[in-house]
Amino acid sequence: MGTFKIEGGHPLNGIVQPQGAKNEALQILCAVLLTDQKITISNIPDIIDVNKLITLLENLGVSVEKIDRNTYSFQADQVNMAYLESDKFREEGKSLRGSIMIVGPLLARFGKGYIPKPGGDKIGRRRLDTHFEGFINLGATFRYNREEYFYGVEAPNGLTGTYMLLDEASVTGTANIVMAAVLAKGTTTIYNAACEPYLQQLCKMLNAMGAKITGVGSNLLTIEGVECLGGCTHQILPDMIEIGSWIGLAAMTRSEVTIKNVSWENLGVIPTAFRKLGITIEKVNEDDIFIPAHTNGYEIKGDIDGSILTISDAPWPGLTPDLLSIFLVVAAQARGEVLIHQKMFESRLFFVDKLIDMGAKIILCDPHRAVIIGHDFKSQLKATKMSSPDIRAGISLLIAALSAKGTSVIQNIDQIDRGYENIDERLRALGAKIERLD
Numbered sequence: 456m457g458t459f460k461i462e463g464g465h466p467l468n469g470i471v472q473p474q475g476a477k478n479e480a481l482q483i484l485c486a487v488l489l490t491d492q493k494i495t496i497s498n499i500p501d502i503i504d505v506n507k508l509i510t511l512l513e514n515l516g517v518s519v520e521k522i523d524r525n526t527y528s529f530q531a532d533q534v535n536m537a538y539l540e541s542d543k544f545r546e547e548g549k550s551l552r553g554s555i556m557i558v559g560p561l562l563a564r565f566g567k568g569y570i571p572k573p574g575g576d577k578i579g580r581r582r583l584d585t586h587f588e589g590f591i592n593l594g595a596t597f598r599y600n601r602e603e604y605f606y607g608v609e610a611p612n613g614l615t616g617t618y619m620l621l622d623e624a625s626v627t628g629t630a631n632i633v634m635a636a637v638l639a640k641g642t643t644t645i646y647n648a649a650c651e652p653y654l655q656q657l658c659k660m661l662n663a664m665g666a667k668i669t670g671v672g673s674n675l676l677t678i679e680g681v682e683c684l685g686g687c688t689h690q691i692l693p694d695m696i697e698i699g700s701w702i703g704l705a706a707m708t709r710s711e712v713t714i715k716n717v718s719w720e721n722l723g724v725i726p727t728a729f730r731k732l733g734i735t736i737e738k739v740n741e742d743d744i745f746i747p748a749h750t751n752g753y754e755i756k757g758d759i760d761g762s763i764l765t766i767s768d769a770p771w772p773g774l775t776p777d778l779l780s781i782f783l784v785v786a787a788q789a790r791g792e793v794l795i796h797q798k799m800f801e802s803r804l805f806f807v808d809k810l811i812d813m814g815a816k817i818i819l820c821d822p823h824r825a826v827i828i829g830h831d832f833k834s835q836l837k838a839t840k841m842s843s844p845d846i847r848a849g850i851s852l853l854i855a856a857l858s859a860k861g862t863s864v865i866q867n868i869d870q871i872d873r874g875y876e877n878i879d880e881r882l883r884a885l886g887a888k889i890e891r892l893d
C-alpha cells in the first residue's frame with residue numbers, strides 16, 4: 456500500500472483536464488459483453504478499478520486491444536463462461552464494485568451470470584437486491600450461496616420483458632437490468648430507474664449498438680428487446696466527481712484553477728451546491744470552469760429563513776453522495792456553518808476524526824450527519840499522519856493536507872488511485888509539493 460508525503464500551505468495555479476468518468480467506464484466496459492462485434496471506447500480513465508475490470512474481461516476471453524493510454528477496443532467473440540466457476544474469478548470478481556455489472560449482459564447473452572459479493576468502498580451496507588429482483592422479474596432463477604457470498608442467476612430459455620417498479624433507484628442495479636433487458640423477448644418497462652448522466656450514456660451506447668431504449672434521462676425506461684447487438688464507438692464523459700474534487704481543492708487551497716471541458720450540462724446541481732458554500736465558479740469558454748483564488752475566503756449562504764444550510768445527497772438529479780466528503784472538508788475553512796447529511800451510506804463520515812485531529816471544527820452528530828463550523832482561514836489546519844479509508848475520504852484528506860501547515864503523510868493511497876488518474880503528477884503540474892513514497 457503506497458503513501459503520499461505532502462507539504463501543505465502552498466497555493467496552486469494552472470489548468471487541469473478532467474479524466475474520463477470512473478462510474479461510466481465501469482458500466483460501458485461491461486456492455487462490451489453484449490455483442491461479438493468490436494467496440495472501441497475512448498476517454499477510459501487509467502485507474503485501478505477500471506484496469507481491474509479490463510483484466511477481468513480479458514480473463515473472461517474478451518480480446519482487448521490498447522490503442523493509447525485511454526482508448527481501447529474490445530471484442531467478446533470468444534467468451535469463456537467456465538472462468539465464472541474458477542477460484543481466480545472468485546478473487547477477481549469481488550475486488551471492485553463495478554464487476555457486478557457483468558451479470559446482466561452475461562445472463563442476457565449466455566443464459567447465466569455469476570458473481571461473488573463485489574467489493575468497492577467500505578462505506579456501509581451495499582445491498583444488491585434491486586439487481587437480482589430485476590433479473591427475477593425478467594424470468595431468471597436466482598440462487599445465493601451464503602457460505603461463499605456467491606450469487607447466481609440462470610435463464611437457459613432466455614429472458615422475457617415485463618413491467619417493473621424498482622425498490623430503489625440503484626445506479627448499478629438499473630444499468631444491470633437495462634443490459635439484461637435489451638436482449639429479452641418483448642418489452643420491458645423500468646419505473647424508478649436511476650437516470651444519472653452515466654446511465655444515459657450507457658443507454659445511448661446500447662442504442663448505437665442496435666438496442667431500442669426510450670425514456671433515456673427519465674426514471675421511466677422502455678426497452679423493446681432485440682435479437683442481437685452490434686459494434687460501436689463510444690466516448691466516456693468527464694468525471695463529475697473528479698471535477699467536484701478539483702473545485703473543492705482549488706477553493707480550500709485558495710488556488711486559481713481552470714478545469715477544461717467539464718461537460719457543464721452533465722454536472723447537474725454540483726455547481727449550485729458549491730456556490731451555496733460561497734465558492735465562486737465561473738463558466739468560461741463554453742465548457743470550462745474557472746475558480747479564482749479565494750483570497751478573501753468564502754461565505755456559506757444560509758437558507759432564506761436564516762436557518763443553517765444543509766447539504767445532502769439524493770438520487771440524480773439530486774446531489775451525488777460521492778461528493779459529500781469533499782463538501783465537508785471544504786466547509787472546514789468556510790465562513791459560517793453547514794450540516795452535511797449523508798443519507799445513502801452510513802459509514803462515510805467517520806474520517807472526520809482525522810480532520811478534527813488537524814484542527815477542523817466538526818461535530819459528528821451520528822453516522823449520517825456532521826456539523827462543520829468553518830475557520831474562515833483564521834486558523835490553518837495542522838499537518839498529520841493519516842490513512843485513507845475510502846476513495847472520497849482519501850481525496851478529501853489529500854485536500855486537507857494540501858491546505859494544512861507542515862508536512863502530512865497519507866497511507867493506503869491505493870484507495871485514492873482506485874478513482875483518480877495519476878493524481879500526484881497532475882497536482883505537481885499545478886505546483887503542489889507531493890511525493891509518492893514506495
Ligand SMILES: CC(=O)N[C@H]1[C@@H](OP(=O)(O)OP(=O)(O)OC[C@H]2O[C@@H](n3ccc(=O)[nH]c3=O)[C@H](O)[C@@H]2O)O[C@H](CO)[C@@H](O)[C@@H]1O
Nearest residue numbers: 478481552553580581623624625626627628770776777799
Ligand atoms: C460503480 C458505481 O457506479 N458506483 C456508484 C453507484 O453505486 P451503487 O450502484 O452500488 O449504488 P446504489 O445506487 O445501488 O445505492 C447507493 C446507496 O444508496 C441507497 N439508495 C439508493 C437509491 C435510493 O433511491 N435510495 C437509497 O437510499 C442504497 O440502498 C445504497 O446504500 O451509485 C452510488 C450512488 O450514487 C455511488 O455512490 C457509487 O459511486
Ligand SMILES: C=C(OP(=O)(O)O)C(=O)O
Nearest residue numbers: 552553575576777846847
Ligand atoms: C463509492 C464509490 O465507488 P464504488 O461504488 O466503486 O465503491 C465512489 O466512486 O465514490
